[in-house]
Amino acid sequence: xxxxxxxxxxxxxxxxxxxxxxxxxxxxxxxxxxxxxxxxxxxxxxxxxxxxxxxxxxxxxxxxxxxxxxxxxxxxxxxxxxxxxxxxxxxxxxxxxxxxxxxxxxxxxxxxxxxxxxxxxxxxxxxxxxxxxxxxxxxxxxxxxxxxxxxxxxxxxxxxxxxxxxxxxxxxxxxxxxxxxxxxxxxxxxxxxxxxxxxxxxxxxxxxxxxxxxxxxxxxxxxxxxxxxxxxxxxxxxxxxxxxxxxxxxxxxxxxxxxxxxxxxxxxxxxxxxxxxxxxxxxxxxxxxxxxxxxxxxxxxxxxxxxxxxxxxxxxxxxxxxxxxxxxxxxxxxxxxxxxxxxxxxxxxxxxxxxxxxxxxxxxxxxxxxxxxxxxxxxxxxxxxxxxxxxxxxxxxxxxxxxxxxxxxxxxxxxxxxxxxxxxxxxxxxxxxxxxxxxxxxxxxxxxx
Amino acid sequence: xxxxxxxxxxxxxxxxxxxxxxxxxxxxxxxxxxxxxxxxxxxxxxxxxxxxxxxxxxxxxxxxxxxxxxxxxxxxxxxxxxxxxxxxxxxxxxxxxxxxxxxxxxxxxxxxxxxxxxxxxxxxxxxxxxxxxxxxxxxxxxxxxxxxxxxxxxxxxxxxxxxxxxxxx
Numbered sequence: 001x002x003x004x005x006x007x008x009x010x011x012x013x014x015x016x017x018x019x020x021x022x023x024x025x026x027x028x029x030x031x032x033x034x035x036x037x038x039x040x041x042x043x044x045x046x047x048x049x050x051x052x053x054x055x056x057x058x059x060x061x062x063x064x065x066x067x068x069x070x071x072x073x074x075x076x077x078x079x080x081x082x083x084x085x086x087x088x089x090x091x092x093x094x095x096x097x098x099x100x101x102x103x104x105x106x107x108x109x110x111x112x113x114x115x116x117x118x119x120x121x122x123x124x125x126x127x128x129x130x131x132x133x134x135x136x137x138x139x140x141x142x143x144x145x146x147x148x149x150x151x152x153x154x155x156x157x158x159x160x161x162x163x164x165x166x167x168x169x170x171x172x173x174x175x176x177x178x179x180x181x182x183x184x185x186x187x188x189x190x191x192x193x194x195x196x197x198x199x200x201x202x203x204x205x206x207x208x209x210x211x212x213x214x215x216x217x218x219x220x221x222x223x224x225x226x227x228x229x230x231x232x233x234x235x236x237x238x239x240x241x242x243x244x245x246x247x248x249x250x251x252x253x254x255x256x257x258x259x260x261x262x263x264x265x266x267x268x269x270x271x272x273x274x275x276x277x278x279x280x281x282x283x284x285x286x287x288x289x290x291x292x293x294x295x296x297x298x299x300x301x302x303x304x305x306x307x308x309x310x311x312x313x314x315x316x317x318x319x320x321x322x323x324x325x326x327x328x329x330x331x332x333x334x335x336x337x338x339x340x341x342x343x344x345x346x347x348x349x350x351x352x353x354x355x356x357x358x359x360x361x362x363x364x365x366x367x368x369x370x371x372x373x374x375x376x377x378x379x380x381x382x383x384x385x386x387x388x389x390x391x392x393x394x395x396x397x398x399x400x401x402x403x404x405x406x407x408x409x410x411x412x413x414x415x416x417x418x419x420x421x422x423x424x425x426x427x428x429x430x431x432x433x434x435x436x437x438x439x440x441x442x443x444x445x446x447x448x449x
Numbered sequence: 450x451x452x453x454x455x456x457x458x459x460x461x462x463x464x465x466x467x468x469x470x471x472x473x474x475x476x477x478x479x480x481x482x483x484x485x486x487x488x489x490x491x492x493x494x495x496x497x498x499x500x501x502x503x504x505x506x507x508x509x510x511x512x513x514x515x516x517x518x519x520x521x522x523x524x525x526x527x528x529x530x531x532x533x534x535x536x537x538x539x540x541x542x543x544x545x546x547x548x549x550x551x552x553x554x555x556x557x558x559x560x561x562x563x564x565x566x567x568x569x570x571x572x573x574x575x576x577x578x579x580x581x582x583x584x585x586x587x588x589x590x591x592x593x594x595x596x597x598x599x600x601x602x603x604x605x606x607x608x609x610x611x612x613x614x615x616x617x618x
Binding site: 090092093132133134137138140141142144145147148151152155163166167170171174177192193194195 | 476479482501503509510511514517518521522575579580
């Protein structure tokens with residue numbers, strides 16, 4: 001088997017001859033785009049069904065079996081609906097905003113590796129559209145451009161609620177981008193590179209997914225990603241009890257739908273990123289699926305003497321790892337929906353205070369901690385592997401535990417731990433009230449306590 | 450590649466003209482973002498991937514968003530049509546553009562030069578450390594003191610801004 005990048009020409013039906021690399025690139029773009037769009041459509045369906053389940057309702061179940069055709073019906077409805085244009089809106093920017101919001105949410109997927117490399121007769125095809133050298137920076141660049149669509153949408157509508165929503169969105173996204181970037185730096189310190197393929201590879205080499213050795217970065221990343229995607233509990237830009245629906249108040253039909261698609265597209269991308277950065281991407285437990293381009297050859301690991309061992313890519317491995325990646329992404333999508341229908345919304349000043357006064361200092365302190373631990377491990381000559389990961393897991397575990405303990409301020413965790421004591425207190429208050437309303441014998445009973 | 454270069458170059462110049470010609474300040478700002486994005490595109494064509502990413506993250510993603518914020522909060526209802534549109538200004542600006550183009554023309558008309566020793570060294574660094582590492586490695590070893598001083602400068606600027614913005618000091 002030839003283990004080299006895909007090359008040469010492909011002859012289709014014996015007539016057209018095209019460059020194999022170009023051919024597979026187009027195929028990957030087409031395939032991944034379709035998968036993401038279908039996932040987005042069914043994420044809206046999942047949200048409605050899961051929210052119905054949480055609220056003890058039925059949810060959409062009329063169109064097709066279990067309501068499975070509901071997203072298609074919604075799509076047709078949105079295309080056929082009348083488009084409205086507010087009389088005082090600035091027409092050009094009003095139309096431009098949905099486009100600007102839709103593009104960044106979908107192009108980010110181009111750098112995320114979705115499966116193990118696939119062997120073909122023309123060479124090994126990487127299951128990532130573009131493994132560009134700046135990797136995660138590309139993701140950050142496009143997520144920072146997503147603000148424009150939201151702000152412009154709010155501003156162009158010429159509606160004060162929409163405008164407030166747009167301003168809130170931009171302030172929030174700029175604030176949480178800082179914590180998001182700093183939590184990614186912890187991952188970059190572990191991998192030593194910014195490409196997402198190498199991040200997956202280093203997690204395979206470490207023998208554990210980064211969610212354990214970098215647990216606090218994982219938590220910070222998830223929270224910032226929630227704020228970046230404007231999802232509850234951070235959906236201040238579209239808080240319906242304060243701002244109607246925020247920046248897309250004036251939008252209808254397909255333009256509104258574009259905002260919705262971009263919100264869910266952001267969710268899918270953020271879920272895929274969480275899976276890639278902290279749950280090993282397409283990596284499945286075991287070393288059988290490891291594969292990485294190292295000095296021009298596809299390797300599956302290193303032998304004891306440090307010489308590279310060739311990988312054994314196979315179609316079934318690609319399929320299995322793709323399903324694994326899909327399962328991880330779907331899990332985070334479910335977490336998104338689950339949290340939305342569980343937690344109430346923050347107040348706006350609380351969102352800002354959390355971003356600047358809690359997330360930013362915590363992520364900075366955590367970076368120092370991780371950097372220091374890595375430095376000590378390197379100085380001691382601990383090999384990069386499972387033991388290395390365990391030390392970091394212990395250090396991060398302590399950091400995570402104390403972070404949660406301090407941010408909790410004795411409300412939830414200590415409250416639950418002190419459960420029986422609280423109950424006694426409540427009972428005694430009840431008894432006191434009884435005693436106040438009752439006559440003398442009850443009072444003597446209380447004094448006997 | 451050549452087509453992409455002309456596309457990005459055209460977008461950059463067109464955007465730059467748009468910045469000064471647009472009547473609406475928000476439109477002007479979006480033209481500026483277009484210029485910055487097109488410049489990032491040319492950086493990619495030059496294989497300066499890191500520079501391109503940073504261009505988008507810092508300029509288009511952070512600084513221009515702040516500009517947008519300020520423009521929207523200032524709520525510029527009226528248009529400043531008369532500003533900088535006199536005959537003297539256009540003569541001056543076209544003269545300046547002509548002078549710059551004249552100075553640049555002899556530099557770009559020659560045949561493609563062979564890569565110098567600097568380019569070879571950069572290629573070697575990228576091969577060894579990756580696109581980001583090639584910049585990070587000297588930045589955090591050889592030039593770490595200037596880098597840290599720049600960081601302190603920015604910190605001082607931030608503290609100064611907060612002190613100025615705070616009402617009761």
